[in-house]
Amino acid sequence: MNRTSNFLGGVFAMGCTLVFLSGAALAHGDVVPQAVDTEGLKSLPEGEWLDENPYRGNKQAIEIGSSAYGQNCARCHGLEAVSGGIAPDLRELGPEYDDYFIGKVRGGVQRNGMTYMPAFEGTLSQDAMWAIRAYIDKRHYEYNDKDLAKLYEQAEDGS
Structure with missing residues (x-):
């Protein structure tokens, strides 16, 4: 027994x-990408991809980007961009990595024939991608104990 x-x-x-x-x-x-409503943001040129975030410090873009990040990115990159080890911690991407960010989001990431991150071009608009980047900028500032007022000033100055 x-x-x-x-x-x-x-x-x-x-x-x-x-x-x-x-x-x-x-x-x-x-894991199907979710649509992002970017209404209220300045529309970006069709077919002309920017290599620098035009929404940096824009509070509305950050809010839209926060929601879009939660729906499309958090499952791999972690809630509030705090990686759990599956994918890179995006809070470490400073503004100098805008071109790197947009390239990876547009084209995805493949290694040895395996897809590690899907390509979002054709699924998310450029406006949506840069709104997500605006949110990641905010998380970068918070992660590095930088003054958020300086981030928001960039949107007010138009820089």
């Missing part, structure tokens, strides 16, 4: 482990 109990206990533990692992595999949920 003791062997049977141990066997059943082992089967139960294995079953629990499989249920847990299958739940973890599905934890990212729906």
